[in-house]
Amino acid sequence: MIDSAIIESLRGAEVLAIGLCVDRKELSSPGYSRVLVHRHNGAWSPETAVFSPAFDEAWDGVNGVVVEGNGAPPIHVPMLARAIQPPSGTPGKAATGAGLALLVAYRVTPGAVLHVRVSEFLERIKTDGDLID
Amino acid sequence: MADENTQADALRWFLTGASSDGGAQTDPLAALGKYRSSTEVAGLDYVVGSSPVPNLVVNYVGHHNGPGAATITATGADAVAWTSPQSAQGTPVTIANGETKVLYADGAPGEYVRVTRNSAVALAGLTTLTLLHRFNAAVGQRDWNLNEVPGGGLVRAVCLCAKNVSTGEVRDVKVWLAAIGTVVEVESAYGTGAVSIGVQSGTLHDWDDAGFVKNTVTGEVMMYTTRGVDTLEVPAAGRDVYDETGGGAGVGVAGSPSDELVPISGHRIGKEAPSSQPTGSFADNTADDGKQLPGAVSFKTPTAADDADVLEVGDLAAGEIAGIWLAKFVSPDQEPVESHYRYGIAYEFEAA
Numbered sequence: 001m002i003d004s005a006i007i008e009s010l011r012g013a014e015v016l017a018i019g020l021c022v023d024r025k026e027l028s029s030p031g032y033s034r035v036l037v038h039r040h041n042g043a044w045s046p047e048t049a050v051f052s053p054a055f056d057e058a059w060d061g062v063n064g065v066v067v068e069g070n071g072a073p074p075i076h077v078p079m080l081a082r083a084i085q086p087p088s089g090t091p092g093k094a095a096t097g098a099g100l101a102l103l104v105a106y107r108v109t110p111g112a113v114l115h116v117r118v119s120e121f122l123e124r125i126k127t128d129g130d131l132i133d
Numbered sequence: 134m135a136d137e138n139t140q141a142d143a144l145r146w147f148l149t150g151a152s153s154d155g156g157a158q159t160d161p162l163a164a165l166g167k168y169r170s171s172t173e174v175a176g177l178d179y180v181v182g183s184s185p186v187p188n189l190v191v192n193y194v195g196h197h198n199g200p201g202a203a204t205i206t207a208t209g210a211d212a213v214a215w216t217s218p219q220s221a222q223g224t225p226v227t228i229a230n231g232e233t234k235v236l237y238a239d240g241a242p243g244e245y246v247r248v249t250r251n252s253a254v255a256l257a258g259l260t261t262l263t264l265l266h267r268f269n270a271a272v273g274q275r276d277w278n279l280n281e282v283p284g285g286g287l288v289r290a291v292c293l294c295a296k297n298v299s300t301g302e303v304r305d306v307k308v309w310l311a312a313i314g315t316v317v318e319v320e321s322a323y324g325t326g327a328v329s330i331g332v333q334s335g336t337l338h339d340w341d342d343a344g345f346v347k348n349t350v351t352g353e354v355m356m357y358t359t360r361g362v363d364t365l366e367v368p369a370a371g372r373d374v375y376d377e378t379g380g381g382a383g384v385g386v387a388g389s390p391s392d393e394l395v396p397i398s399g400h401r402i403g404k405e406a407p408s409s410q411p412t413g414s415f416a417d418n419t420a421d422d423g424k425q426l427p428g429a430v431s432f433k434t435p436t437a438a439d440d441a442d443v444l445e446v447g448d449l450a451a452g453e454i455a456g457i458w459l460a461k462f463v464s465p466d467q468e469p470v471e472s473h474y475r476y477g478i479a480y481e482f483e484a485a
Contacts, residue, residue: 132477
C-alpha cells in the first residue's frame with residue numbers, strides 16, 4: 001500500500017517513467033496493482049515498462065488511472081503512451097513478466113517499488129463538438 | 134469526471150493573434166495567426182432567467198448544447214445538474230465552494246456547461262437559461278462588404294487554436310465543416326455547368342437562401358444562388374467553386390440520384406502545427422487584413438469525420454496546441470449580413 005509519506009516522496013523527485021502493471025483479471029475489476037518504478041533519463045522508453053500487445057486492446061477507452069492507498073489523496077495518473085512490446089530480454093521485461101502496462105510520467109523515488117490500489121480507470125470519452133455562430 | 138479541463142472540457146478553443154502564447158487579444162477579426170490568445174472562443178450566448186441558483190456562476194456554455202431552453206438544478210446543498218435543450222438532466226455533480234466543475238446533460242458528452250461556485254452557502258433552486266447562437270464571432274466573423282470582394286470570394290482567413298488543457302492526452306482530434314441545415318439527397322440526375330438540382334420537396338426549409346453545398350459523393354462544392362421548395366439553382370460560376378474535382382471550376386461533376394447534399398458555410402479549413410509545442414506560433418496572416426490564404430496551409434472542405442479530407446490533427450499531449458485555419462468565402466448572391474446565416478465547424482476527440 002502506498003502511504004502519504006511515499007506520495008510526498010514522489011513530489012519533487014527525479015522525473016521517471018512508471019510502468020503500472022495490472023493483471024488482466026484486475027482490469028475488469030480494479031484492484032490492487034503493482035507499480036514498478038524504473039530509473040529513467042527523463043523521457044519514456046520501452047525499457048521502462050512491460051506489457052503484452054495481446055492485452056493492448058483491453059486498454060482501448062482507458063486514458064489513465066487514479067491510484068490511492070492508506071488514506072492518502074488519490075493521484076490522477078494520465079496515460080502518456082500506449083503499451084509497446086519491448087525487445088526480448090530487456091531489463092524491464094525480465095523484471096516484470098507479461099502484463100498490462102500503463103505508461104505515465106510522474107515524479108517518483110528512483111528505484112522504489114510501490115504497491116497502490118487502482119481505484120478508478122479514467123475512461124476516454126469520445127466527444128463531438130462544434131463552433132457555430 | 135466532472136472536473137474542469139477533463140472530457141469535453143479537455144480541448145478548448147482560443148483565438149490567435151497574440152504576440153506571445155496566452156497573450157491578450159480579444160478580437161475575433163484579429164485572430165490572424167501568430168500566437169494563441171488567452172481569449173477562449175466564445176460559447177453559446179445565454180440569458181439567465183430570474184432567481185437563479187445563488188452563488189453559482191456560469192462560465193461557458195458549449196456550442197454543442199444547441200440553442201433553446203436549458204436548466205441548472207441544485208439537486209442538493211453541494212450538487213448541481215445540467216439539462217440541455219436537447220437532452221435530459223445529467224448526473225448531479227458535487228461542487229465545493231471555490232471549485233469550477235463541468236456539468237453534462239444525460240448521455241451527451243458534448244453538451245456541457247462550465248460553472249463556478251463562489252460561496253459555501255447551500256445551493257438551492259433552479260437556474261433557467263435561454264441559449265442562443267452568437268453572431269459576428271470567431272467562425273462567422275463580421276458582416277462583409279461586397280466592395281471588398283466583388284463577385285464574391287475570400288473575405289478573410291483566420292486561425293483558431295485548439296489546446297489540450299487536460300493533464301492527459303487528447304486523442305484523435307478531427308475537424309470538419311458542420312452541416313448548417315438538413316442534409317438532403319439529390320432526386321434526379323444533373324449535369325455539368327449551370328444546373329437546377331431537384332431534391333425532395335420541403336427538405337430545404339432550414340437552408341440559407343443562397344450559399345454553399347457539397348455533394349459528398351462527387352466531392353464538389355457548389356455555390357447556389359437561390360433555393361426553392363425543392364430545387365437549388367446553381368449557375369456555372371457556382372460549380373466546383375474551389376476547383377477540387379476533376380470537372381474544374383465553372384464545370385463541376387455531374388450528380389446522380391441519392392447523392393448526398395450537405396449545406397455548409399462558405400469556409401475552407403486547414404490545419405497547422407505550431408512552430409514548437411506547447412507555446413509556439415502559427416503563420417502570420419495579418420497582411421491586408423487576412424485577405425489571403427497562408428501559404429503553408431492546405432485548405433479543404435471536409436463535411437464529416439470519415440471524409441477523406443477531414444483535418445486529422447491526431448493526438449495532443451497535455452498542454453499541446455494545434456492551429457485550425459478558417460478561410461471564409463462568400464457568394465455574390467448572399468446578403469452581406471453575417472447574422473442572416475450560420476457558419477460552423479465541427480470536431481471530435483477522445484479524452485479522459
